[in-house]
Amino acid sequence: MRTIKIAILGLGNVGGATSQIILNKKNALADFTGKNIEIKYVLVNDINKKRNWDTENIVITDDFQAILNDAEVEIVAEALGGIHPAYEYMKSCLLAGKHVVTANKAALAHGLKELHQIADEKGLSLLYEASVGGAIPGLTAISIPLCANSFTKVRGILNGTCNYILTMMEREGMEFDQVLKLAQEKGFAEADPTADIEGIDVANKLSILTYLALGTYIPPTQISRQGISHIGMTDIEEAKKDGKRLRLIGEAHINEQGSISCNVGVTALEAEDPLYNVCDEFNAIYVEGDLSGPVMFYGKGAGPFPTGSAVAGDIAQIAKLL
Secondary structure, X not given: OOEEEEEEEXXXXXXXXXXXXXXXXXXXXXXXXXXXXXXXXXXXXXXXOOOOOOXXXXXXXXXXXXXXXXXXXXXXXXXXXXXOOHHHHHHHHHHOOOEXXXXXXXXXXXXXXXXXXXHHHHOOOEEOHHHOOOOOOHHHHHHOOOOOOOXXXXXXXXXXXXXXXXXXXXXXXXXXXXXXXXXXXXXXXXXXXXXXXXXXXXXXXXXXHHHHHHOOOOOHHHOEEOOOOOOOHHHXXXXXXXXXXXXXXXXXXXXXXXXXXXXXXXXXXXXXXXOOOOOOOEEEEEEEEOOOEEEEEEEEOOOHHHHHHHHHHHHHHHHHHO
């Protein structure tokens, strides 16, 4: 059985979970791919830092060039987070002839069109199921099973932090600041929650979804955006009186003029809206196709192992074809 050697960039929550999935699900992955998937390198900032992840028989390095120049490494999984240097690393790997998998919506949305162009020119795979919706296989469904469709709309609840905050405000009557603190304590929100609560994260994900579903790349900086930091209990109660529920929605659709409208903002959902019952840290992706009609994908949109499972799935999909 052939062995496919890979490298993982980053050993934080997503990179660490991905490494453990590759190690612990070795037999299942081999059954699917017909190959052995072996982690040769993991890139970290500090090679002396103590970690809880199992790294036996893996080269822990802080030298990206060692990975880039190693012809044995066929697939690189990027899990660093942030735009730089993650974007430059992915671009360099593609130019060096390596397939790339990423969970990094910020870096991907920043350079999605260019990265795809390089991958296409080189005949390589660039997969990023984990970048939107964690374990939800929405991107794969849009790209493969539903590929014959012409989509007219994509929308969703795409940020677990915001959804948790709005759910708890409605359910428990807690003010925004109280719930944000609780979300941080539970690990649903970062110490600096700006990207989440100001809608930046959703704009990145909507940019990716718009490219895949509607065929047009719209940089996240060009997407109209509003977060949830202005929402108070008065807003929540007013919506409840009308039988509605506030949610942060990312939406893109083709308008009557044939152009694409993109928006991220708080929406008061009617009870019959398919996104109405998406609560807590869960996410949902909704699309409308000319053949499929409306389709919705629902599940946990974040977390190390849900996200890591999607990264591992992309790695396996590439390995199966090598």
